[in-house]
Amino acid sequence: MKCKKLLRISKISRKLPKILNNEEIEKVLNYWNTRYFSQYRNKRIMQLILNTGLRISEVINLKWNDINLTSGKINVIEGKGKKDRVLWVNNNVIASLIRYRERQEGVLVRKGFSPCTIKYVFTSFSNKKLSPGNLRKSFYKCSNESINRQVSPHQYRHTYATRLLSETKNLRIVQKSLGHSDLSTTQIYTHIVDEEMESTLKDFEI
Numbered sequence: 001m002k003c004k005k006l007l008r009i010s011k012i013s014r015k016l017p018k019i020l021n022n023e024e025i026e027k028v029l030n031y032w033n034t035r036y037f038s039q040y041r042n043k044r045i046m047q048l049i050l051n052t053g054l055r056i057s058e059v060i061n062l063k064w065n066d067i068n069l070t071s072g073k074i075n076v077i078e079g080k081g082k083k084d085r086v087l088w089v090n091n092n093v094i095a096s097l098i099r100y101r102e103r104q105e106g107v108l109v110r111k112g113f114s115p116c117t118i119k120y121v122f123t124s125f126s127n128k129k130l131s132p133g134n135l136r137k138s139f140y141k142c143s144n145e146s147i148n149r150q151v152s153p154h155q156y157r158h159t160y161a162t163r164l165l166s167e168t169k170n171l172r173i174v175q176k177s178l179g180h181s182d183l184s185t186t187q188i189y190t191h192i193v194d195e196e197m198e199s200t201l202k203d204f205e206i
Contacts, residue, residue, distance in 0.1 A: 017158035017188065018155055019158050019159040019162050020151065025050065027146045028046065028142055028146050028151070029047065030146070037107045037125075041100070041104070041122055041123075042135070042138050042139075042142070045135070046142075046156060047093070047096060048093070049153060049156040050159060051160065052093075053087075053160035053164070054076065054087075054157070055080060055153075055157060056135060059153075060129055060130050060132055061120075062120065062122065063120055064118065064121055066121075069101075070094075071088070072088050073086060073088055074088065080179060083179055085177075085179045087177060101121075108123070108125075108127050111127070139152065140152070157178070161177075161189050164177065165189045171186055
């Protein structure tokens with residue numbers, strides 16, 4: 001009976017999503033050379049996922065009309081399963097998006113595009129939606145070169161979810177922010193938080 005219990009725990013551990021720690025987050029964000037618009041854009045995408053838990057497909061399909069740059073409200077339209085949801089971001093993220101929009105307009109206007117034609121938040125130099133494959137390759141290159149391991153865009157989403165649960169202790173908030181229809185899908189993050197608690201308590205000493 002004890003062996004079966006250990007086997008179940010082992011299976012859960014193997015399924016736990018990997019997340020980034022503070023040092024790794026700082027390194028991957030500092031990797032981008034923001035003198036170049038494409039890298040500046042990729043850094044903003046990474047920051048947005050870390051602060052919202054958006055899926056890569058949701059980031060690519062995000063439109064300026066979906067974001068209220070005054071209140072910080074983000075409408076995620078037809079996320080996974082064609083479901084809509086609402087998120088909010090803090091003032092620092094709003095300010096970052098405003099600066100990004102100004103630079104995006106400057107770049108695309110020089111390419112001959114009118115500001116009113118800029119529909120998507122994150123675009124190519126031809127004012128089109130980004131390719132998910134190319135974006136993943138950029139993220140992989142970033143993590144391989146900055147922290148010596150491959151990190152997918154989805155792992156930044158996992159990092160957001162784990163941090164949010166650690167801060168709020170509210171699984172329902174995490175569920176709604178991620179757009180999970182089933183709470184059991186979200187419960188995997190409780191195991192990560194428990195592991196962090198174990199590590200913290202083992203190192204704790206007065």
